[in-house]
Amino acid sequence: MSWQKNLRKTDPYTAGEQPKIQNLIKLNTNENPYGPGEKVKQAIKDFDSESLKLYPDPDASCLKHALALYHGLEDDQVFIGNGSDEVLALTFLTCFNGDQDLLFPDITYSFYPVYCKLYNINYQQIPLKEDFTINKEDYYRSNGGIIFPNPNAPTGAIMSLEDIEDILVHNKESIVVVDEAYIDFGGESCLPLLSQYDNLLIIRTFSKFRSLAGIRLGAAYGNKEIISYLYDIKNSFNSYPVDRLAQAIGYASVRDSDSIKKNALKIINTRERVSGQLKELGFSMPHSYSNFLFISHNTLSASYLFDELRKEGIVVRYFNSPRIDNYLRVTIGTDEQMNKFLNTIKDILARK
């Protein structure tokens, strides 16, 4: 035996590839094809580099206040972290500490089981229906917590506010986390339910709608008690996970929300156009409320399409997992990128 016995082994999450090759069309990690906007650009330009010698505000108070105003919440209902992945990790550690199993869908954000393994949280994966929607009644059972993305990833399918409310009503003994990473692409947020359900926690990211995947900002919205426990856990892990520049950039982004919404509308329009054309080419998919499509072809396998697209310099995401191994997740890029994608698909189909 040696020092190796003291090491903790885990099974890490595999993020979508960040290729270092130039000129690829990158449709694999659901980034926003439009930039983060003029106010962010200006915030970086105006930033006083000298101030970096000082620690940041550990609570990111200005950004927190801006988000609270934006959503009509109190400041102490807002938690800010280093990307929604960190917010999720801290949420798993804080909120799913009971004896019973955590519940989440079998097809969902693949980081959830990784967090469970990291923190020794027991969980059950509840199968989605055949059409990839959640059957709410499956969550009417004793549990140690519930989490699901809405819209779901990687399917893009949405759950109605009424159904989410039913899950909340049937689970007053546990915390229900709704991961709204993709909510700003046409879905209906459950933020209005926060005032009625103190067991609801909502997670958001700056990576998709706000085009800030590169700066790492995420938030949680909930009742003051859950939020304060989240801060206690965060302050037991890292006092200052959000740096000075990220705070300034996040603040600028919130102030630029109107232009950002225009970009989201562009993405929605592109998505609707592309999904229509893909259907004509023999693809089926759940209706997407996100900035990606989850597509399956009626004759060509997803793994074949993935390889052929890659050869043409187009990177999409393929999950070799049960039930979804014949699907590709395709991020909605600019119209130009998606035209290239559609033409390439047509070429691949023509070759067969």
Added chain:
Amino acid sequence: MSWQKNLRKTDPYTAGEQPKIQNLIKLNTNENPYGPGEKVKQAIKDFDSESLKLYPDPDASCLKHALALYHGLEDDQVFIGNGSDEVLALTFLTCFNGDQDLLFPDITYSFYPVYCKLYNINYQQIPLKEDFTINKEDYYRSNGGIIFPNPNAPTGAIMSLEDIEDILVHNKESIVVVDEAYIDFGGESCLPLLSQYDNLLIIRTFSKFRSLAGIRLGAAYGNKEIISYLYDIKNSFNSYPVDRLAQAIGYASVRDSDSIKKNALKIINTRERVSGQLKELGFSMPHSYSNFLFISHNTLSASYLFDELRKEGIVVRYFNSPRIDNYLRVTIGTDEQMNKFLNTIKDILARK
């Protein structure tokens, strides 16, 4: 019972105050009084805000390579995280997973016991000698890991490379972590020991020497196996803890190391001058190898001095803990700030 039963309770770390009042002389969190330098300023100016729409390189490869070159290591001996606090947290979770107790000094960085509580790590705090130095023989016993800062915090006292090597030799069955947050202010790093001891892990921060407390960068250096386990745990927690701007800024800082060393020399000179004058005023202290002094007066109590300094707009750090509750930790600021500090101390002494 309600959803509250599922919440995890903890006892968080309390960081030094980040006062929002202007014109205070802030000597309480060991920040560097000099800015991060021209290359960092230029890196921010040159940064393409548009690139923030894309996720960062999850491994911060460019920065990792620059650090490896700077220290004469291989790239895969370098781990990068969101400040050394995150690096430490992930190190506790990765490296101290054995059955036996972790060992660290009774007087040390007060985040260590917080990490232990967060991750349910059993630990023993080993008393420092009366002069606040580590008695190496106390660590020649069966354990699940060892960690100490060198120089130690909040004392500033150092341990020789020979003594650290003796601890490594006597602990081949466990991982020994040396937290070198303050090593660049005159101490001798144990980096040369890395090639001989595969159970050694060294932690560094960009917050002190590199004046980048505001950007959150930390690193760990060790053998490839420990480093790869650290990345696995990090990738089970947050794929991208270090954002694009932080990576660019860290890289610029490493390229600016010569100017940064000049600032460290200024701080060392100020420290030596101020410590001499404080001794003449009736203070005693361990010899400091860091950017702070740990001082105790022969007649006035530390808590009284803390309050009086605060009234005059000077903030230092006071720990109301056993053995050190008559000490103040005073960050070394600019010569001008330290002259104001010395004059205020003289005024307080004259009033008594």
